[in-house]
Amino acid sequence: MTEPTLLRDQHYQYLKKGLRHLSDAYECLDASRPWLCYWILHSLELLEEPVPTAIASDVCKFLARCQSPTGGFAGGPCQAAHLAPTYAAVNALCIIGTQEAYNIIDREKLLSFLFSVKQPDGSFVMHIGGEVDVRSTYCAASVASLTNIMTPTLFQDTPTWIVSCQNWEGGLGGVPGLEAHGGYTFCGMAAMVILGKEHMLDLKSLLRWVASRQMRYEGGFQGRCNKLVDGCYSFWQAGLLPLLHRALFKGGDSTLSLQKWMFEQQALQEYILLCCQNPAGGLLDKPGKSRDFYHTCYCLSGLSVAQHFGNMDLHHELIVGREENRLAPSHPVYNICPEKVAQAIQHFHQLPVPVPAQKEGEAPNRLS
């Protein structure tokens, strides 16, 4: 029997082409273009494939065109700023990690954009006039912490609002009262870790919920109870385990394994390698579905989580198949490589935290 093999070269060719040319099938993602940059750049860094300098610079110039004159990034040039592409653009620029990339981010305006979407109850809308859900708290906390623009009031009441999204199942819904879902649960937990308030969540019931989302037969994860397995939850769900492990360890839990995360790392790797690869490159939700850059990014991110345990000091690896299947580790909070997180934090922490244009805590003027 042949060993499960990561189709490195095929994935590399697929990703490399996507940085320059997208088929008509991507027209529907015209308002998510910074996401395409992030999904492709992060997949390439996991594969340890460098991006040529000229292409990296072109990506920077494109993302600069997506930045709104009033702060934050939009899904494309001349569109309105939105927290999701802002997260994707900042992550993409931190992966590129050059001075050109860092200098694109207008931190003063980014902070005023974040204040403009902050709500009095601690939540955030995704864009001015848009919907509230827990994704926005993660996008805001991620970009604010990476670029060093956190102010004392920016996240006031946000942890309490996030806690209200955790329901009886143990996971988090998009807003209080909704069904628990892996995508939202990751966002809520990662935001709480950034804000240093993870212990306000019921971590034991969260652990129980996420561990029960790994499918017995397939080895991959489902997003919510009684739904089908999907390769992208290899990250949204399995990515919760490093966060939970760290939080429980910090809280002094002595029953934790020091050898592995609390899920079947081998079974997840088998699901990704055997069921989620397109032979021509790119990864997917489940057999029969088509490949796309979103699933390529999150299947590879989940594969990386399943291969690596611990941090720099305590690092074990469990690689299914040959050593060539090994991916680079990813930072469990930001989902970019840890060196890129460290480099960005080091760069932006030399700069002062901007002073918010409007008085902190004051309701934003929606018409301006």
Ligand code: FPP
């Ligand atoms: C359900 O889709 C999925 C959602 C409603 C949203 C999931 C959220 C994320 C993936 C997180 C996004 C993160 C950021 C940072 C913006 P479905 O009903 O098609 O799938 P399902 O059957 O698997 O639940």
Ligand code: ZN
């Ligand atoms: Zn999916």
